[in-house]
Amino acid sequence: MAEMVLSGDEAVARGALDAGISGAFAYPGTPSTEIMEYLQDNLEAYKSGLHRAGLPGAMPQETAPGTTPLPGTTPLPGGLSGTIVAQWCSNEKTAYESALGASFAGRRAIVSMKHVGLNVAMDPFTNSALVKINGGLVLVVADDPSMHSSQDEQDSRVLADFARVPCFEPVDQQDAYDMIRQAFDYSEKYEVPVLLRLTTRLAHARAMVRTGTPKMPAPRPKADDPESWILMPAMARGRWRLLLGKNEAFRRDSEETNTLQLRSRKLGVIASGLGVAYFLENEADWIAAEGGAGTGAAPSLLRVTRYPIGHEKIRQLAAYVDKILVIEEGYPFIEREIRGVFGAPVPVIGKMTGEIPLDGELTPETVRLAMGLPVRAQLPPAGIAVPGRPPQFCQGCPHADSISALKEALEGEADFYVASDIGCYTLSALPPYRAVESCVDMGASVGMARGASCVGQKRSIAVIGDSTFYHSGMTNLLDAVSHKTALTLIIMDNSTTGMTGAQPTISPTSQLPALLEGLGVERSHIRELVSLRKNQEENAAVIREEMAYDGVSVIIMKRECLEYLKKARKA
């Protein structure tokens, strides 16, 4: 038990440790990155702390009654099993599958990612809903409404519903800590993965969190029921029916957990996540505006923390109030479910009726207006235009030099296509560079350049970073090699995942040429350059040479990320 200041991400990580995880797996992505960073930064201290504390149940796992040690595990000095791992993975799909394997082996595991990362992990995610989860499995997804650092603002609650798995949604940092612990118990109780959803402002805001008593990893025997882990059609049909049946239990549990306070009849609020915080921020003003006093005069409130939602409390609320306002971060997910086709017995307002904008994150102001309160007094804005200050390359960034070389190589060419990918180098889309023409999803640069080339596009060029290449670029390159597609792939190898704050990539720079050769790229068309301004002319000449080649060329442009060097110096 301790009090500590934690961000939502850190609270989740700490809660997972205290829930007795053995494995944590992730691919970096804002706003989820700090979950794994916290785990990695604190793992060793945590393990020795657990041991020193002599906690109840902190006996050596190998001798704990009713547990079976995994073969090959090495006990740490003092007997605590050394099998808590926290690892960055190639992508979200591999991370998810590692966590699933840990669950099979009888250990608790957490897998974390940003919202669009779950698209990559959808295959293992949806199918893992059908297996008989053994060690608790919790997927933490951090959504990014308003797209602070993302290409879309999809809502992961929809994907939990799609997979028919329970979704937990905390309101604040304390909730995040408590809920992930509950999520592990829930996962084991119902033998199902649980999705815990965060959003940017919760993930990245810090507040005091009271932690509970840590639980030791308590391994179970590995799954011993092949029928429930082999999803061949005959078995999967039964598992799917079972999952649908469990959903009734999930709804009943949500009904119990989601709290209803019947107070004023004038307004009923259904709120989840940060929507609750923004509602509470404005609650006192609403009471004052209505001429009431005390919490009894506050709007009636249904707090939703778990999905799928129960319906009884919603009916009770609707029978009690004149109007319902739904405040939720992301899609109108609760709102759509309760509105239905045939209309609700009372007016329901929210995102679908325009009281709250459909796009962007909630703010204290949008919620205030939706509650019918006036905007607070403000000073007049500045009398001059205040231009935005978009992000830009760091002073001396290697990507800037690589892009300059590419621009020089393309000078005078009219017919070309430069596909970009997800990473800092996408900033080259902005002035003064305006160097790339598309940026869609992880690894898309290679596939899109290839597809365009297949149908006749001349000088099809893909620009991708090393981390994104390992994430999802390699398979596209294999397609290009197999079909002998003419394309020039520029891998900007800065030895790190730069945009998310310099996490290590899954494979070192030194191995990249061998990897490319292994994928079938001809050795003579794997070119290695150093990204420096003084090399620009030379580098541009190499790019021109390879653009002229009627086959697959890969140009590795190397130089370490400045953030990465800064971080390395600190360490």
Next chain:
Amino acid sequence: MNYNIILAGVGGQGSLSVSVLIAKAAMKSGFQVKQSEVHGMSQRGGEVLANLRISDESIQSPTVPKGMADLVLAFEPLEALRYISWLNVERGVVVSASEPIRNIANYPDIDLVRAEIRRLPRYKLIDADGIAKAAGNPRAANIVLAGAAAELLPVPVSALESAIDEIFAKKGDAVVRANRKAFDDGRLQSGN
């Protein structure tokens, strides 16, 4: 007591560190805090915004609502102007660095930017870079600004000082002393 701070700067200026510094001092003084910041792509040389809320009761929204900021602490003058609508009309104060970071092509005339700040009901414009340089520690401009804002905060100066000691302790005594000097120099600034 509720005290709301907007910390606004440009990536790399150390505005998030000052948010941590004040938050630490506030907690040591028995307050609750909520601190919110944006990470990721926007940090690369772009606008950096941190919200810090200090209260003796529980805090709801992680961000400061518009019209509710007691202090806009700006590490760059144009960034101060971006958050005018967050200022509390009756008591909001802007404490801003006076020297621009012109990393955008359409940066307005700096005299006009400063004139806009001077038009505000309560402000302090501080040559934080100059003061930090004169003190021999050009990297401590952010701490100079923290010093300039110190008297406005609901936190005792001694708590801020010990937070500085704690944060810089790892870097050795010389760095701690330099930052304490930057903080003291900042406190002496009346700003105009």
